Amino acid sequence: MFRHFTRTYATYKRFNNTTKSVNYYNLLHSRKTLYVGGGLIGFYIYNLHEAPYTHRRRFIWVPFWLGEKIGDYTYKQIMYQYGSQILPHSNPLYSKVSNVMNKLLQVSLNSEETHQKQFLKNLNWEINIINNDSLPPNAFILPNGKIFIFSSILRICQNDDGLATVLSHELSHQLAQHSNEQLSSQPIYMALSTILYTLTGVSWFNDLLINGVLTMPASREMESEADHIGCEILARACFDPKQSIYFWQRMNQAEKRLGGEANARLEWFSSHPATSRRIADIESWMPKLEQIKADSNCHSFYQFDEFHRNFFKRT
Ligand SMILES: [Zn+2]
Structure with a gap:
């Protein structure tokens, strides 16, 4: 014109x-x-921070308090859905889980490796056992210290060492701030997706690319890191690291039993490395884990400074 x-x-x-x-x-x-x-x-x-124990450097700008707020919001949603199925604290399973979790918290929150110890110690830690065996085996810890464990995974745990395997893995996600790490990457993925969409005009391909190249490998890396940190914590807390292998073998069997259609519902596995890979990794760490346990002076375990603090005393 x-x-x-x-x-x-x-x-x-x-x-x-x-x-x-x-x-x-x-x-x-x-x-x-x-x-x-x-x-x-x-x-x-x-905002590059080192992960505890593994010292992997990663970008985290989401602060602890924001993670905690998101945890509060998620907690309300989960309680709305499962609140009526939570076992009362008088149930023997509750004391079993809280005893194991208490040891893991004592050891990890007294460790030099753990960052933001005061923040973690001040969290209102809480255990919720969801009593529903028809749900897929699952457990998770929200960034506000709320622990959820499904009765279906307790059957696979079988003993305290198996329970420690699950709980230490979930605690490690929390200690390594994995949820804040994931949240920190979201704006980058969104920007990349927008740029790719502008260039290609196709959105499904971008999602597939970003998911396959960035999101899933990052998630599997965090899973493997949680296994690594978790095994070190449980060895320090005087649980038997060899039992972790047996737990994962049982989990592998359960995975096969539940099979096909049910597998899609197994959230715990969705972004996880193959179970056989986990077992191989844990086997390769075993000499170090046995050494950690031997150095932990397990017979005088009760001499830990804060051991007598019970994180779940509000029962
Ligand atoms: Zn995990």
């Missing part, structure tokens, strides 16, 4: 267009862009 304007105006527009492209070029090389780019890199570097 600018063709209809006078030559003078067209010349002005052309000049203006040139200015615009120069501006665009300038934008990429302007101080402002440098400041924003530098700021983003600075923000990224400032």
Whole structure:
């Protein structure tokens, strides 16, 4: 439409267009862009935190308090759904689970490796056993310290060491801030997805690409890290690390038994490495785990400074 304007105006527009492209070029090389780019890199570097025990460096900008708030919100939703199926604290299973969990908390929250110990110690820790054997075997800990364990996984645990395997794995997700790590990556994935969509015009392919290349491997890495940290904690807490292998073998059997259609419902497995891989990893860590247990002075375990603190005393 600018063709209809006078030559003078067209010349002005052309000049203006040139200015615009120069501006665009300038934008990429302007101080402002440098400041924003530098700021983003600075923000990224400032928010690189080491995971406990494994010392893996990862980007986490979501603070503990925000994770805790999200945990509070999720807690309400879960209680709304399963609140009526939670075992009373008078049930012997409750004391069994809380005894094991208490040992794991004592050891991990007194460890030099654990970050933000005061925050974790101040959390209102709570155990909820969901009594419903028809649910898939599952357990999880919310970032606000609320622990959920399904009765269906307790059958597979069989003993305190098996229980310690599950609980230490879930506690490790919490100690390593895996949920905050996942939340921290979400804006990056969304930005990447938008950029890819602008370039390709296809959304399903981007989702598949981002999921396959970034989300799932990151999730499997966190799973493996939780196994690693969990096994170290349970060995320090004087549980038998060899029993972790037996637990995963039983889990493998349960996985096969539940099979096909049920497998899709097994949330605990969805982003997890293959169970046989877990077993092989734990077997490869065994000499170190046995050494940790031997160094933990297990016969005088009750001499731990804070051992007598009961995280679940509000019962
Ligand atoms: Zn996990």
